[in-house]
Amino acid sequence: MARTTGSDGGRTEAAIREAAVTLIARYGYEAMSMRQLAAEVGVQAAALYRYFPTKEGLLFTLMREHMQGLREAWEHSRSAGADPARQLAAYVRNHIAFHIGRRHATHVSNMELRSLSPDRLTQILRMRTAYEKELRSILRDGAEAGIFSIEDTGLTAMALIQMMTGVIVWFRPGERLSIAEVTQTYLSMTMRLVGAKMATDTTASRVPSDVQRML
Amino acid sequence: MARTTGSDGGRTEAAIREAAVTLIARYGYEAMSMRQLAAEVGVQAAALYRYFPTKEGLLFTLMREHMQGLREAWEHSRSAGADPARQLAAYVRNHIAFHIGRRHATHVSNMELRSLSPDRLTQILRMRTAYEKELRSILRDGAEAGIFSIEDTGLTAMALIQMMTGVIVWFRPGERLSIAEVTQTYLSMTMRLVGAKMATDTTASRVPSDVQRML
Numbered sequence: 001m002a003r004t005t006g007s008d009g010g011r012t013e014a015a016i017r018e019a020a021v022t023l024i025a026r027y028g029y030e031a032m033s034m035r036q037l038a039a040e041v042g043v044q045a046a047a048l049y050r051y052f053p054t055k056e057g058l059l060f061t062l063m064r065e066h067m068q069g070l071r072e073a074w075e076h077s078r079s080a081g082a083d084p085a086r087q088l089a090a091y092v093r094n095h096i097a098f099h100i101g102r103r104h105a106t107h108v109s110n111m112e113l114r115s116l117s118p119d120r121l122t123q124i125l126r127m128r129t130a131y132e133k134e135l136r137s138i139l140r141d142g143a144e145a146g147i148f149s150i151e152d153t154g155l156t157a158m159a160l161i162q163m164m165t166g167v168i169v170w171f172r173p174g175e176r177l178s179i180a181e182v183t184q185t186y187l188s189m190t191m192r193l194v195g196a197k198m199a200t201d202t203t204a205s206r207v208p209s210d211v212q213r214m215l
Numbered sequence: 216m217a218r219t220t221g222s223d224g225g226r227t228e229a230a231i232r233e234a235a236v237t238l239i240a241r242y243g244y245e246a247m248s249m250r251q252l253a254a255e256v257g258v259q260a261a262a263l264y265r266y267f268p269t270k271e272g273l274l275f276t277l278m279r280e281h282m283q284g285l286r287e288a289w290e291h292s293r294s295a296g297a298d299p300a301r302q303l304a305a306y307v308r309n310h311i312a313f314h315i316g317r318r319h320a321t322h323v324s325n326m327e328l329r330s331l332s333p334d335r336l337t338q339i340l341r342m343r344t345a346y347e348k349e350l351r352s353i354l355r356d357g358a359e360a361g362i363f364s365i366e367d368t369g370l371t372a373m374a375l376i377q378m379m380t381g382v383i384v385w386f387r388p389g390e391r392l393s394i395a396e397v398t399q400t401y402l403s404m405t406m407r408l409v410g411a412k413m414a415t416d417t418t419a420s421r422v423p424s425d426v427q428r429m430l
Contacts, residue, residue: 026329027243027245028242028243028244028245028246029243030242030243030245030246031243031245031246107326111322111326114241149407151400151403151404152392152400155392155397155400155401155404156400156404158381158382158384158385159378159381159401159404160378161381162377162378162380162381162384163374163375163377163378163381165377166373166374166376166377166378166381167373169373169377170373177367177370182370185366185367185370185371186370186374188366189366189370189371189374189408192364192407192408192409192410193404193407193408194407195407
């Protein structure tokens with residue numbers, strides 16, 4: 001069912017996905033009915049089933065595309081060959097920018113894993129693990145190079161990801177801080193959390209000036 | 216309707232609360248019916264309504280008691296008059312210990328705010344703000360005393376709370392790490408994140424030995 005986004009079918013499919021994300025974020029996946037979703041989009045339930053034969057298939061599609069989008073955004077923003085501190089800064093920037101623009105989809109992806117079938121759950125978890133592994137690699141490279149000082153690569157990766165994704169819970173555009181300001185502060189916190197340092201740095205517990213310049 | 220936990224009524228009420236937390240964590244609040252909950256507890260729906268006249272009242276009770284429990288645990292574990300680094304360590308320890316033991320209740324409290332009426336939402340948000348304010352005070356005291364080096368007290372508090380609460384997403388007892396090991400690593404990460412330092416410390420970006428001893 002390959003449809004271009006410009007076609008009528010493509011537009012309908014996109015409208016279904018968008019409405020589904022909003023309804024699931026608002027009421028939860030189990031509480032949303034396909035009938036309710038069809039009404040929201042303004043199509044017959046039968047039309048809805050042509051695009052998404054099952055409700056769980058729809059949920060899976062939303063989650064898979066969320067993870068694919070995140071992965072693509074990261075592939076696009078990473079700088080090959082850069083040192084670990086620069087790579088970490090790119091990861092933080094991309095993670096915050098991606099999630100801040102997709103609050104509802106992020107909620108759905110994080111909260112509704114419980115409703116996937118075992119096979120599909122495994123697929124989504126594999127995608128998440130692969131994405132988290134990128135961060136663990138950066139942290140490991142930095143620790144091995146003596147740039148980062150961390151106790152446990154896995155725990156540090158989870159702590160950073162949850163700290164960053166948590167931005168969507170409280171951040172609202174147009175309030176006290178801009179996205180750029182929030183990102184800047186999270187970058188500084190991240191660099192301190194991983195104990196980022198340069199060989200020449202002698203000040204205690206502060207983000208080194210070399211690192212600050214790249215932030 | 217004051218009931219002691221030991222009475223039949225008290226036991227029934229506790230069983231309802233426990234089953235409700237499990238069902239809401241599994242299916243979401245909107246998808247859970249009072250009929251389903253009554254069946255789970257093994258009582259008639261009419262009996263359920265004697266304890267909780269409305270489903271939203273039940274949700275509110277669960278969330279209020281979660282926040283009250285958190286606040287009481289913190290009041291019990293804080294050490295009056297201690298310096299900010301020690302206070303922060305106590306806050307981290309209590310936050311992780313409380314949430315790790317209440318995974319489902321934490322999910323319910325964080326995810327189902329959307330289903331509270333405006334008045335009750337305001338009450339719960341006030342309780343959360345008061346609890347978060349405790350952390351902000353510790354951070355501000357530490358920054359003013361020159362012990363912590365942070366850019367933004369509010370953002371740092373949110374980052375720490377989300378990083379710590381995030382432990383419940385991946386932590387499972389009996390796997391690679393014990394609760395004590397996880398807590399220890401999170402304490403080290405927290406101290407670095409807030410730029411904790413002592414006047415005599417000269418090493419870069421590392422948790423000072425004075426701070427380490429108290430962890």
